[in-house]
Amino acid sequence: MHTRPGAWKKHAIGYMFLAPWLLGLLGLTAVPMLSSLYLSFTDYEMFNRPQWVGWQNYTRMFSDPQFLDSVRVTVTYVTVSVPLQLLTALAVALLLNRGVRGLGVYRAVFYVPSLFGGSVAIGLLWQRLFGGDGVFNHILALFGIQGMNWVSSPQTALYTLVVLAAWQFGAPMVIFLAGLKQIPVELYEAATIDGAGVMARFFRITLPLLTPILFFNLVMQIIHAFQVFTPAYVVSNGTGGPLDATLFYSLYLYQAGFVNFRMGYASAMAWLLLAVVAVISGLLFATSRKWVYYNE
Amino acid sequence: MLKKKAAVASVSALAMLGLVAGAQVASATAMRHGAAKKATVTIRFTWWGDPVRNKVYNGVIQAFEKKYPNIIVNAEPTSWSDYWTKLSVQMAGGNAPDVIGMHQFYVTDYAKRGQLLDLTPYVKDGTINLHDFPKAVQDSGKVNGKLVMIAQGVTMSGQVYNKTLFQQMGVPLPKLNWTWDDFIKEATALKQAFTAHGMGNDHWGADDESGAMQPVFNYFVRQRGKNLFTKDGKLGFTFSDLKAWFTMWDNLRKKGVIPDAATAAQNSTASREQSLFVQGKVGITAIPANQIYLYQTDMPNQTLGLVGEPMLGNKSGAFVEGAYLAVPKSSKHPKEAATFINFFINDPNAGKIFKIEQGMPGSVKIDKIVKPLLTPTQQQEVAFIDNRLKLAGVAPNPPKGYSEVATLFTQTAQAIAFGQKSIDQACNDFLKQAEQILGK
Numbered sequence: 001m002h003t004r005p006g007a008w009k010k011h012a013i014g015y016m017f018l019a020p021w022l023l024g025l026l027g028l029t030a031v032p033m034l035s036s037l038y039l040s041f042t043d044y045e046m047f048n049r050p051q052w053v054g055w056q057n058y059t060r061m062f063s064d065p066q067f068l069d070s071v072r073v074t075v076t077y078v079t080v081s082v083p084l085q086l087l088t089a090l091a092v093a094l095l096l097n098r099g100v101r102g103l104g105v106y107r108a109v110f111y112v113p114s115l116f117g118g119s120v121a122i123g124l125l126w127q128r129l130f131g132g133d134g135v136f137n138h139i140l141a142l143f144g145i146q147g148m149n150w151v152s153s154p155q156t157a158l159y160t161l162v163v164l165a166a167w168q169f170g171a172p173m174v175i176f177l178a179g180l181k182q183i184p185v186e187l188y189e190a191a192t193i194d195g196a197g198v199m200a201r202f203f204r205i206t207l208p209l210l211t212p213i214l215f216f217n218l219v220m221q222i223i224h225a226f227q228v229f230t231p232a233y234v235v236s237n238g239t240g241g242p243l244d245a246t247l248f249y250s251l252y253l254y255q256a257g258f259v260n261f262r263m264g265y266a267s268a269m270a271w272l273l274l275a276v277v278a279v280i281s282g283l284l285f286a287t288s289r290k291w292v293y294y295n296e
Numbered sequence: 297m298l299k300k301k302a303a304v305a306s307v308s309a310l311a312m313l314g315l316v317a318g319a320q321v322a323s324a325t326a327m328r329h330g331a332a333k334k335a336t337v338t339i340r341f342t343w344w345g346d347p348v349r350n351k352v353y354n355g356v357i358q359a360f361e362k363k364y365p366n367i368i369v370n371a372e373p374t375s376w377s378d379y380w381t382k383l384s385v386q387m388a389g390g391n392a393p394d395v396i397g398m399h400q401f402y403v404t405d406y407a408k409r410g411q412l413l414d415l416t417p418y419v420k421d422g423t424i425n426l427h428d429f430p431k432a433v434q435d436s437g438k439v440n441g442k443l444v445m446i447a448q449g450v451t452m453s454g455q456v457y458n459k460t461l462f463q464q465m466g467v468p469l470p471k472l473n474w475t476w477d478d479f480i481k482e483a484t485a486l487k488q489a490f491t492a493h494g495m496g497n498d499h500w501g502a503d504d505e506s507g508a509m510q511p512v513f514n515y516f517v518r519q520r521g522k523n524l525f526t527k528d529g530k531l532g533f534t535f536s537d538l539k540a541w542f543t544m545w546d547n548l549r550k551k552g553v554i555p556d557a558a559t560a561a562q563n564s565t566a567s568r569e570q571s572l573f574v575q576g577k578v579g580i581t582a583i584p585a586n587q588i589y590l591y592q593t594d595m596p597n598q599t600l601g602l603v604g605e606p607m608l609g610n611k612s613g614a615f616v617e618g619a620y621l622a623v624p625k626s627s628k629h630p631k632e633a634a635t636f637i638n639f640f641i642n643d644p645n646a647g648k649i650f651k652i653e654q655g656m657p658g659s660v661k662i663d664k665i666v667k668p669l670l671t672p673t674q675q676q677e678v679a680f681i682d683n684r685l686k687l688a689g690v691a692p693n694p695p696k697g698y699s700e701v702a703t704l705f706t707q708t709a710q711a712i713a714f715g716q717k718s719i720d721q722a723c724n725d726f727l728k729q730a731e732q733i734l735g736k
Contacts, residue, residue: 046388047409065729132559149558154714237377237565242558243710258381260700261405
């Protein structure tokens with residue numbers, strides 16, 4: 001039992017425990033990623049042998065009207081839904097931070113929609129809520145407002161999904177709440193004695209001390225929003241319609257690969273998305289030095 | 297040391313659990329099929345269907361397993377909307393089921409890429425018996441001279457109308473051989489009757505079928521002496537055909553005879569049970585004849601009628617449609633798969649269960665067995681298909697990229713409906729993009 005502990009043995013056991021994760025990383029992440037990088041330079045219809053075509057897949061995008069639609073839809077979605085969601089999350093976190101009784105219950109209730117995440121059931125629910133015959137229109141009718149078919153009108157379809165994203169503010173809200181709890185009470189007390197009002201306390205104390213949390217939430221939600229897929233897929237039955245109004249980037253990527261058999265093109269789209277998200281994250285990190293305050 | 301031991305122990309315990317679970321599944325499968333001592337082969341079978349249809353398919357599978365106790369069939373049905381995306385992924389991964397439901401619109405995508413097994417050897421060695429299949433039905437399963445699929449049923453498209461609704465509104469019923477002018481007149485009359493009854497708000501004469509490249513627009517172009525696609529895979533119709541088509545529907549939309557753009561868009565992605573037609577909000581919609589009983593099941597309190605696709609003068613443009621069975625090249629049990637297909641199309645018991653689920657049976661013999669067993673709705677269907685088959689020709693198989701063009705067609709129709717593009721511009725854009733898709 002008590003043998004000399006050879007170094008290799010010590011490592012072997014370490015690697016053994018690491019093996020499931022390592023295999024997953026290699027088999028499910030690294031290898032597929034590298035193959036998709038290769039495929040993005042090929043004409044690959046899933047059944048044929050990939051043919052090298054150079055940058056053709058990348059140049060093709062800019063003359064593809066559906067690709068341009070998908071970029072427009074996704075950028076609109078990210079720029080509208082992320083600020084909306086973060087504002088909602090921060091507002092609710094501030095409310096809950098005022099020492100409400102039964103905080104745990106509220107926190108859980110507000111967090112639940114986030115747990116549903118990108119589930120199919122929620123997509124279906126949304127389709128019903130905002131359909132021509134949906135609950136939302138019935139509520140509007142109570143106020144004498146004539147509703148419309150929100151999910152199948154090109155002007156409004158995307159915004160029903162923005163509302164969905166805003167509704168799922170639970171995850172950033174919980175993080176904001178944790179951040180708020182970290183802010184020392186003495187700072188507020190001192191400020192109050194100095195005569196600072198509610199607004200001054202919020203803008204001079206709360207917000208600056210919360211910037212690291214805000215930064216974290218912003219980066220995470222932007223990355224998340226760029227990749228949104230399920231709600232649009234469910235609400236539009238996989239079409240991205242009406243008229244490409246909900247044709248998110250990832251949805252078009254999926255269509256290109258699995259419906260239209262253009263796997264090389266889809267791979268190129270995936271790598272472009274990765275590059276864009278990386279650049280945006282990089283920019284955020286670069287500007288963060290200007291506005292994120294680390295209390296060190 | 298102790299800790300390490302415990303960890304190893306728990307890991308191996310987990311592994312054991314996995315083994316036990318696996319063994320349980322295996323023994324359960326064995327139990328389900330009796331104490332079959334012979335080596336059993338399991339084949340997988342996928343088709344498109346909803347719960348009503350799946351019951352019928354499962355019945356055929358049970359009958360097959362009874363007759364061939366050494367072959368187990370695992371059912372993997374999928375809804376129509378997800379069927380083709382799922383299948384394409386399975387095909388690419390080389391793990392598609394051994395028997396797959398196939399369709400004329402999609403067969404080229406797979407056959408031209410060499411993904412389907414040529415079934416000719418199994419016909420030659422007698423595993424699949426096609427003696428009772430008319431030559432035209434046999435040939436409809438060929439692509440590039442290879443027999444890649446076998447017909448489960450032959451069907452024809454038509455327009456189903458809600459007889460009860462027409463009668464309540466006092467509108468004369470559509471006739472079997474009607475023209476586009478009749479269609480417009482009937483639908484308009486129904487809409488006017490709805491308006492007169494104060495229901496004009498959310499009731500319409502007919503569905504918006506302008507986005508349906510298959511089959512309705514195909515009928516339309518064939519009536520004009522053309523086809524959707526030429527034999528060499530180019531577009532077979534021109535600007536003027538497109539423009540005539542979209543103008544006709546646009547006029548109907550502007551008069552409120554068909555639903556507004558948003559309502560139609562929602563309806564186009566709704567399931568059958570939630571469609572405007574089943575809800576009794578439109579009077580006419582296009583269906584393949586074999587689906588009339590599905591609609592009738594959903595609408596027990598209404599009587600439905602089936603008439604042909606509207607004609608142009610006396611030109612019907614009709615063409616044969618149907619559902620097929622195929623075997624992917626990747627199948628490891630092609631012989632068993634062929635045996636299953638043969639049972640499906642030739643066995644009297646299978647015929648009695650399947651009846652005319654996908655249209656008239658390909659086999660003349662089965663057709664005779666099935667006919668006396670049909671319900672009135674199904675008899676209506678058979679009479680319709682019999683009648684239409686006399687008019688029908690064969691439409692060329694669509695080229696690779698078909699589904700992309702069909703999606704583009706639907707989008708073009710929507711762009712016009714929502715007023716985003718003029719008809720001229722929409723038609724021009726369509727032609728340009730479709731050529732790009734087919735050219736690649």
